[in-house]
Amino acid sequence: MSFVPSPPRSRHWTFTAVATGLVSPVLLWGGWRSYQSWERCLRIQGVRISDAEAEIPDACSGVNAVFVLLMLVGIGYVAATAVTGLCVGVVEGRHRRGFGHRRWATATIVGITAPWALVTYASGYGIGRLLPAPATDLAWAEGRDAGPRILAHLARGGQPTTVHASGFLTVEAVYLDVLLRYARHYGVSVTYTQTSAVAFGSAGFVAGAMLANAIGNSSAKYRAERIARAQWREHQAARVVLTPTATWCNVSGLWLRFDHAAVMEYHLDNFGAVLIFADCEPLRLNGPPAWAHAVLFGYFRFGAPALATLPFLSPIRAALSPTP
Template sequence: MSDPKAEVPDACSDTSALLALLVLVAAAYVVATAITGLCVGVAEGRRRRGVGHRRWFAVAVVGVAAPWALATYVAGYGTGRLLKPPAIDTSWADGRDAARRTLEFLALGGQPGPVSTPGFLIEEPVHLDAQLHYARHYSTTVTYQQTSALAFGSAAFVTGALLANAVGNSSVRSRAERLARPQWREHQLTRVVLTPTRTWCHSSGRWLSFDHAAVMEYHLDAHGVVLLFADSEPLRLTGPAAWLHAVLFAYFRFGAPALTTATFLMPVRAGHSGSQAVTGDR
């Protein structure tokens, strides 16, 4: 027979180890949330946002659940307010201003001048050479595999195994359907060159040519342009130089009168963002 007194130290040792583990986990949680609060506070303070960024309910919850995190957030926010604000990216505004100035210049009878294009040789003159984000819109075929479950045991166990297998197959099928549906793909930063008749994009190590005469619709929004074709996937170009592309496209595709009549150039003429489209021949 075992001695009951010999089991008492083992039980106490297990309890002490579990208690030490819980204390360690709690300490790690406190440290992690405190550091998170400090980092978020510094970031929001530096960006000159309001305390809590007007998320009062979230602030109240944090104050109740982790008051130390709220305290470090407030300290970090005050520190962030003392730091220099992050530099503002003016490239978008500069790109829009350049597009507006170019539109006004061409509308008054000016002629677009050629630009230097190192490493790009073509007979036509080049009037835009810029870095833009490139994407194409299309669907694709996605293959996936379903699993089959073979379970033995009680009715409850077999039912649970089959149900888990069905849920897993459904999740895989849903993911495949989501990946296959039409969406913007091939996202990349690429070199874009514009000539009087074409837009060239350097994608995956080769030059792709998009004929301006084949463009059925042209969209302009606050971030970029979208070109729709009759027999090819839509092309989206995003970046500060996209608006300049819109002005030059309108000029070469439809002529100087389009600079004052093309609906998709309304945001450029007005000097603010918007979303318009042109179809057919203006």
Template sequence: MTEGAALVRSFASPPPQSRHWTFTAAATAVVTPALVWGIDRSYRSMDRCLRDRGLRISDPDLDMPEACAGSSVLLGTLALVAIAYLAATLITGLCVGVWEGRRRRGFGCRRWLVVAVVGLAAPWALVTYAAGYGIGRLFPPPAVSPVSTAWTDGIDAARRTLEFLSQGGQPGSVPAPGFFTDEPVYLDAQLHYARHYGSTVSYQQTSTVAFGSTAFVTGALLANAVGNASARSRAERLARPQWREHQLTRVMLTPTRTWCHSFGRWLSFDHAGVLEYHLDHHGVVLFFADTEPLRLTGPAAWVHAVFFAYFRFGASALNTVPFLMPLRAATSSAVSAAPSPQD
């Protein structure tokens, strides 16, 4: 697989988001130790209050003294919160596991550090997630949503244009009042624009000083570690080469150039400088020797591919240019599906 094909594939299948795992790890690392610490303190306080009055929690006919009622209410409230927390994490773990398993995502989105934190802070949630993940893998993956009418119309227009030009037809220019080039314009459309390059991203490490019980300090340190790891991974994710400058822009095609109106200015891309050209069901990608790759996405991208091949290689090459193969296949399918005169 060439570098260009890999970039096309990476755009077509972006990595799944996994922020919910980071949030879950941070939340469980804080909530679980806090609940354990609160319940333990409340229980010890109530037990000490009862012992001071010659009573025990295990007494069968315990009549709670008024002086100990506050500790008793607090303990009961925290116990209800713990039960609700346990039920919520169990249900959430099961549902997320089924959802990610059916979509064939990696276990825990392959965020092994946060998975380990969740396993330490809420092992019951990780167990139900694993069970749900296994159940989700048993289901077929969700069906791909049907292509919209606009995309279908764009592909049909490109197919008709390819057939017309292949048979010796001459392309017609479109009016472009106010456009500053002397060349005729053959395509004037709205397309999604993006460029592929890396960047430099900085981030800050934080430190936490916690005082209290061992469980509370451990939870605070775990939450701080998860936060630092999340900041580092986010910076790495933002810095690596990826598609940037996403915007809906006006695209003009002339015989020698593609013009894109990006952030208030016109950018010119010389067709002679294109090293590779890729077409897929999302759009087109142009690779250059001296600038970042250009991605154009939208229904009109298929028409752009036809005109680019026509002006760059000539009408005789329309049936042999490799990147037009999907469009030629669509044309062949349409012809074979057409009813014969005898029908």
């Protein structure tokens, strides 16, 4: 198994709902008001709007130009949102994502304010579902499915399967050899320089220079505090090997050993696992194979009977539960 980036978030649906919710009513209102103004102007000039052969009076040419401009903008807006909906639908359907990312509230707003875009999105989504899924998505699904499969196998009394870890030498058997995203959580010490400004000139110039210097010092202090605070660092892809007693991570060419017996807490979410230790910085392993790591870690650390009750395995046990 190999690492595949986490599925993208669905913020574009929120943006689309907000954008169409604002733009569509404005264009509709502007077009209707300009049409009414044009019709009123023609009526005053004694021209009927249904008379195709009548020339537009000069007094109404300005109003007519505004109406035509808004019509062209509206047509362009409808065409652009329709094409965008079609393209996004094809991409999301091919990647087997939920319809509208299952953001039903935002999808409803888009359907009300730009129904043509939702229709083309649905058409594109159907086309995308007929296309083969990308290899990266298949790898993601395979990696995520490995955890529940291993858990079910071990729960039935099966034994974990060893794997061949090419180039990795250990006296212990290896049960997992995957690529995951590696990160550590810690703070650092940061030094920064405060500057002092000396200005000569008018009172306004001196005050401006002092203010600019204060703003610069404040910005440098904030930047240093932001860099120094505890956060996830050292983000990189790392080869991760699991044995019965330890998890090994190859970071920048060096093998780091994390003893399972030293793990104080283990947290699991949709995208990764977090291991907290008593004497070193927390470790995060991000990617689909993290679920397999969680199951094997629980098995070797606590034994097969504990797999049914370990709290951090609850997302995997939920994935095993039949959908009602």
